[in-house]
Amino acid sequence: xxxxxxxxxxxxxxxxxxxxxxLADDSVLFREGLARLLAxxxxxxxxxxxxxxxxxxxxxxxxxxxxxxxxxxxxxxxNEGLLAAQRIRAEHPGVGVLVLSHHVETRQAIKLLxxxxxxxxxxxxxxxxxxxxFTEAVRRIARGGSVIDPEVVAxxxxxxxxxxxxxxxxxxxxxLTLMAQGRSNRAICDRLFLSPKTxxxxxxxxxxxxxxxxxxxxxxxxxxxxxYLKNA
Amino acid sequence: MTRRxxxxxxxxxxxxxxxxxxxxxxxHAHVPENHFIDxxxxxxxxxxxxxxxxxxxxxxxxxxxxxxxxxxxxxxxxNLQVPVAPAxxxxxxxxxxxxxxxxxxxxxxxxRLRTRFERAVxxxxxxxxxxxxxxxxxxxxxxxxxxxxxxxxxAPFPSRTTVMTANLVAQRLDFILVLLFLAAVWLRWRRxxxxxxxxxxxxxxxxxVVCLVDLLGAFASPFPVRQPFAYLVWxxxxxxxxxxxxxxxxxxxxARLARSAVGDLMIELDKPLPPGQLRACLARALGDPSLxxxxxxxxxxxxxxxxxxxxxxxxxxxxQQARTVTMVExxxxxxxxxxxxxxxxxxxxxxxxxxxGMMIANERLxxxxxxxxxxxxASRQRIVEAGDAERRRVERNIxxxxxxxxxxxxxxxxxxxxxxxxxxxxxACLDQAAAELKQAIAxxxxxxxxxxxxxxxxxxxxxxxxxxxxxxxxxxxxxxxFNERLPGxxxxxxxxxxxxxxxxxxKYAGASGAVVxxxxxNGTLRVEVTDDGIGGADAARGSGLRGLEDRVSAVRGSFRVxxxxxxxxxxxxxxxxxx
Numbered sequence: 001x002x003x004x005x006x007x008x009x010x011x012x013x014x015x016x017x018x019x020x021x022x023l024a025d026d027s028v029l030f031r032e033g034l035a036r037l038l039a040x041x042x043x044x045x046x047x048x049x050x051x052x053x054x055x056x057x058x059x060x061x062x063x064x065x066x067x068x069x070x071x072x073x074x075x076x077x078x079n080e081g082l083l084a085a086q087r088i089r090a091e092h093p094g095v096g097v098l099v100l101s102h103h104v105e106t107r108q109a110i111k112l113l114x115x116x117x118x119x120x121x122x123x124x125x126x127x128x129x130x131x132x133x134f135t136e137a138v139r140r141i142a143r144g145g146s147v148i149d150p151e152v153v154a155x156x157x158x159x160x161x162x163x164x165x166x167x168x169x170x171x172x173x174x175x176l177t178l179m180a181q182g183r184s185n186r187a188i189c190d191r192l193f194l195s196p197k198t199x200x201x202x203x204x205x206x207x208x209x210x211x212x213x214x215x216x217x218x219x220x221x222x223x224x225x226x227x228y229l230k231n232a
Numbered sequence: 233m234t235r236r237x238x239x240x241x242x243x244x245x246x247x248x249x250x251x252x253x254x255x256x257x258x259x260h261a262h263v264p265e266n267h268f269i270d271x272x273x274x275x276x277x278x279x280x281x282x283x284x285x286x287x288x289x290x291x292x293x294x295x296x297x298x299x300x301x302x303x304x305x306x307x308x309x310x311n312l313q314v315p316v317a318p319a320x321x322x323x324x325x326x327x328x329x330x331x332x333x334x335x336x337x338x339x340x341x342x343x344r345l346r347t348r349f350e351r352a353v354x355x356x357x358x359x360x361x362x363x364x365x366x367x368x369x370x371x372x373x374x375x376x377x378x379x380x381x382x383x384x385x386x387a388p389f390p391s392r393t394t395v396m397t398a399n400l401v402a403q404r405l406d407f408i409l410v411l412l413f414l415a416a417v418w419l420r421w422r423r424x425x426x427x428x429x430x431x432x433x434x435x436x437x438x439x440x441v442v443c444l445v446d447l448l449g450a451f452a453s454p455f456p457v458r459q460p461f462a463y464l465v466w467x468x469x470x471x472x473x474x475x476x477x478x479x480x481x482x483x484x485x486x487a488r489l490a491r492s493a494v495g496d497l498m499i500e501l502d503k504p505l506p507p508g509q510l511r512a513c514l515a516r517a518l519g520d521p522s523l524x525x526x527x528x529x530x531x532x533x534x535x536x537x538x539x540x541x542x543x544x545x546x547x548x549x550x551x552q553q554a555r556t557v558t559m560v561e562x563x564x565x566x567x568x569x570x571x572x573x574x575x576x577x578x579x580x581x582x583x584x585x586x587x588x589g590m591m592i593a594n595e596r597l598x599x600x601x602x603x604x605x606x607x608x609x610a611s612r613q614r615i616v617e618a619g620d621a622e623r624r625r626v627e628r629n630i631x632x633x634x635x636x637x638x639x640x641x642x643x644x645x646x647x648x649x650x651x652x653x654x655x656x657x658x659x660a661c662l663d664q665a666a667a668e669l670k671q672a673i674a675x676x677x678x679x680x681x682x683x684x685x686x687x688x689x690x691x692x693x694x695x696x697x698x699x700x701x702x703x704x705x706x707x708x709x710x711x712x713x714f715n716e717r718l719p720g721x722x723x724x725x726x727x728x729x730x731x732x733x734x735x736x737x738x739k740y741a742g743a744s745g746a747v748v749x750x751x752x753x754n755g756t757l758r759v760e761v762t763d764d765g766i767g768g769a770d771a772a773r774g775s776g777l778r779g780l781e782d783r784v785s786a787v788r789g790s791f792r793v794x795x796x797x798x799x800x801x802x803x804x805x806x807x808x809x810x811x
Contacts, residue, residue: 029641030639033643049308071690072690078690078691079691102677103677103686105687105695105699107698126638129669131646131647131650166577
């Protein structure tokens with residue numbers, strides 16, 4: 001079934017809006033595959049890196065729109081990707097970072113969002129096989145948004161099924177899930193085939209029911225929602 | 233009797249004649265003093281000197297005492313009405329005795345000066361005394377000294393004033409020399425080892441007596457008729473002087489006295505001794521608190537202390553804190569080694585070791601058992617740590633290998649699927665494969681988490697425990713008072729304690745929640761999992777908790793399961809995490 005995101009990918013094909021990407025992963029095979037996939041979809045892969053040092057050098061040199069990095073890289077093979085993400089966000093505020101991992105943990109997602117609630121993403125590595133979703137995530141980060149893995153969101157929602165979330169309607173629940181993943185109102189409209197007016201009404205209701213202050217822009221909204229879910 | 237003893241006897245007789253002859257000369261010169269009391273210090277120094285030479289050959293103190301006897305009775309012989317005698321008597325005889333006494337005191341108990349400063353101080357004292365002697369010798373006026381029959385004068389410039397001035401200057405300089413001497417004594421006290429300090433005790437007694445004698449000098453007078461009380465003080469001085477050489481002699485021979493301490497040791501060892509007390513007993517008997525006993529291993533190289541901990545022998549002659557090693561053997565096999573202060577009398581150490589032979593053999597066996605226990609414990613720790621290291625390795629291999637390849641494969645399948653969108657049959661087939669792969673990836677992820685969670689590798693214990701709490705079916709609160717990384721095996725063991733304890737709470741406790749506390753204090757990591765369930769947790773029953781106990785104690789930790797009366801249960805592990 002063709003995804004709505006497919007049209008977005010096509011829109012990125014024009015040279016003016018081509019997103020420049022730097023890839024970092026210590027597995028050459030995966031990196032090359034990812035580079036080919038992104039190039040096919042109209043991205044410019046400006047550089048590839050095998051560890052954090054190479055990544056920082058490439059970011060400094062290329063000033064890309066988005067960095068896609070593995071969480072674990074040499075030399076210590078622990079959380080280099082996460083640290084690199086924080087450093088890049090601090091030193092190059094215009095560069096977005098998407099961290100990929102074989103495992104997702106709520107704590108790491110929150111850590112990323114807390115330091116820079118914009119232009120960050122955190123996804124399971126095998127999400128790349130959902131090509132349209134993945135390329136859309138990279139574009140969303142390039143546009144200043146955030147991306148949180150659905151598994152993290154699902155897990156958080158599952159844990160709090162019996163709390164204030166019980167008061168949400170099914171539709172509101174769906175919208176909260178998409179918000180927590182970092183999707184904009186526009187994306188939510190497209191996904192759920194709703195009008196912008198309806199989505200806004202639902203979001204207002206959700207914020208009231210959860211006792212959250214309405215967030216000014218939908219980029220920062222994801223942090224508010226995730227933090228709420230984590231601490232509820 | 234040996235030849236040496238004959239010589240010493242002859243020397244003793246000659247010097248006895250020297251002293252008594254000196255007194256005889258004084259009597260005939262009508263010197264107003266008690267000649268018996270005047271002879272006593274000399275006799276005492278002579279006796280002490282001869283005995284010291286006999287008992288401690290090679291020790292120079294004996295010779296110094298003999299020299300003191302010779303010099304200090306020159307003054308008496310100076311009353312002889314012959315040429316040169318009065319001059320020598322009142323120069324060398326009056327000036328050099330004090331220098332020799334200072335030399336004895338500072339070189340005690342070996343007779344050797346050790347530091348450059350000590351040599352300098354004694355050199356200066358001898359120099360000043362000799363110079364004064366020389367001046368008096370050159371300016372001596374025998375007529376002024378009352379020698380009317382002195383035919384030949386050695387003094388080229390006789391001058392009574394010069395002699396008196398020289399005496400006066402010498403007296404003034406004495407004060408500075410005494411200060412220098414005391415400084416050298418003090419420095420010596422600072423430098424010596426405890427055992428030497430004990431051996432120096434007689435020196436302090438002797439120095440104290442000499443100081444007392446000097447103090448009394450202010451009130452003393454050699455004239456019994458005019459000042460009877462002052463004369464008594466004067467006699468008391470002489471009597472006190474008698475004790476000085478005897479005190480030194482006692483010190484020199486005290487190693488022999490200490491041998492009776494070995495007797496006390498044997499009595500002490502007759503009673504059963506608490507383990508590890510043998511070292512203290514030997515240290516007490518030998519007067520060396522720093523003494524160490526190292527035991528030989530059974531059929532192994534290396535030495536251990538009473539607790540079975542490795543205790544290497546010191547390298548011979550290493551550094552200033554040089555130690556002496558005395559071997560204790562039985563049937564030609566080394567049993568133990570006593571590591572002690574080089575100042576201890578070697579024969580005394582051997583005597584003590586022989587007295588404690590049976591106890592040393594016993595303690596060696598106990599030390600052997602402890603050492604073996606320690607080895608077993610260390611090997612258990614290595615096994616547990618190797619197991620954890622293996623888990624980390626497997627997790628890493630899965631992460632870098634299978635997971636990475638499967639992610640790459642999923643990517644390739646997706647790209648292929650993208651290209652064959654026009655062929656529904658192939659597309660459906662690829663969708664099927666992709667779904668299977670997705671499932672495999674998810675299963676592999678869970679498998680890797682069970683072996684060693686990635687977040688533990690990536691972010692350490694508090695983060696991993698938080699993630700664990702996050703996934704727990706029950707609400708779990710986590711408190712951690714640290715955020716830094718700990719050694720890998722410690723993190724793994726603590727993590728599995730929490731994981732197993734939480735699994736237990738979920739399965740059996742009927743609890744509504746649990747609290748995990750992680751804290752670090754004084755090099756110990758404490759892990760506590762408390763629940764509000766029905767209690768009844770028992771490490772002896774559940775094999776899971778039992779396994780945890782084994783793993784925690786393998787790294788020298790402690791593990792406890794408590795069921796407080798008010799309900800709930802608490803699992804507590806304390807793991808040393810230094811380094």
